[in-house]
Amino acid sequence: MSVVDLVMPKLGESIMEATILRWLKKPGDRVEEDETVLEIATDKVDSEVPSIAEGVIAEILFNENDVVPVGKVIARINTDTESVVTPSPQTPPAAEPRRQEPYEEANLVEEIPYQPSGNTQAAHGSSGVRFYSPLVLNIAASEGISMAELEQISGTGQDGRVSKKDIMAYLEHRKSQPHIPVAEAASEKITEKPAHTLREVPVPSAERDFSSPAVLGGGVEIIEMDRMRKLIAKHMVDSKRTSAHVTSFAECDVTHLVMWRERVKKEFEKREGEKITFTPLFIEGVIKCIKKYPLLNSSVDGDRILVKKNINIGMATALANGNLIVPVIKNADQLNLTGLTKQVNHLANAARTNKLRPDDTTGGTFTLTNVGTFGSIMGTPIINQPQVAILAVGTIKKRPVVIETDQGDSIAIRHMMYLSLSYDHRIIDGSLGSTFLNAVAKEFENFDFHRSI
DSSP states (O other): OOOOEEOOOSSSOEEEEEEEEESOOOOTEOOTTOEEEEEEEOOOOOEEESSSSSSSEEEOOOTTTTTETOEEEEEEEEEEOOOOOOOOSSSSOTTTTOOOOTOTTEEEEEEEEOOOOHHHHGGOOTTOEEOOOOOHHHHHHTTTOOHEEEEEEOOOOOOOOOOOHHHHHHHHHHHSSOOOOOOHHHHHHHHHHHOOOOOOOOOOOOOOSSSSSEEEEETTTEEOOOOOHHHHHHHHHHHHHSSOOOEEEEEOHHHHHHHHOOOOOOHHHHHHHSSHHHHHHHHHHHHHHHOEEEEEGGEEEETTEEEEEEEEEEEEOOTTSSOOOOOTTGGGGGGOHHHHHHHHHHHHHHHHHHHOOOGSSSOSEEEEEEGGGGGSSSOOOOOOOOOEEEEEEEEEEEEEEEEEEEEEEEEEEEEEEEEEEEEEETTHHHHHHHHHHHHHHHHHOOOTTTOOO
């Protein structure tokens, strides 16, 4: 029998794992080459995995909702068409991962020893060291269980260890009896510094699927985060932890840019079959300034600065469900305004219809976010790692401003907009950040009203 391994494909340079959303085939089903076998999801985009050969599904090694590293074998295909494959459920795969439960995570750290107080040492062996798994510690921290309480829980695991089953049973008992007395001796001893202090392990909550949000007493509604929301939250926190964020602001007069677009938009749509928005105009100006200040198009690798030669512009796009994704225009500096417009529209539509490819969200070197789309006059965007800068453009408003003319100063109604640039202060100081930002503002202000399309 000839068997081919189907592995989790590599979906981008920074993507190391993917979640299995849905198996479209089961053991015993026949598949054609390039036929979709399963749907997967990464922190960037959802995708499909096709069969690499024609044959019959012989074995599925992972369940739905499992998180699988890139390159791991996820299924096996019998390419011997004369063989009849019968699923063998009584022979489970040797290393099949468990389905994630509440308070459960795939990549927990090693068990952490804790030195209990004197009163509990006898109950847990002469060594005086009681081990708690990261899962148990995570549950304890989430439910507000003190270490004194944790010491009093009888463990049914090996060597008397507290298992998930033990602590969940304790929680159920505590709910029925809210005030559980803790031995006074243990309370006194717990104030002493333990030999091994409990270190906080940041573990995101496990994925759960609720058909409707749970409503609790006290006027509080709890809504479970979906997978994408949790990943966005993690990336934003990681970015703030990684980069020293600084944000600079500038104001610019975009009257010429607004009037030019208003004048040509109908002709442009008729000629190109595409609507021209402000986004490609902004990207065009940003590209010109990046070429003058290439350090804004870089990343940090330890003590090294990696200046990117390719200019790949990410454009933050809001989805219908309120989540955010950043598709990337590759080699944006090689496109003219028409090409930029078509790329912007294509990626925005693909994002909103869930048709982005994994490669569409990787490789960005600088990001633009239009907070003005939703009426904000300015924002303080968070850097999209591993980039070092992100530009936010606010809403365009008409305001009376003082302008200089040959006849002297005068007050005129102009289209004004605020820009805000967040940059990584590890390598970009205020002088460079502000210089770049003002160069972008000048590029927008000096837009050629008489240019052709």
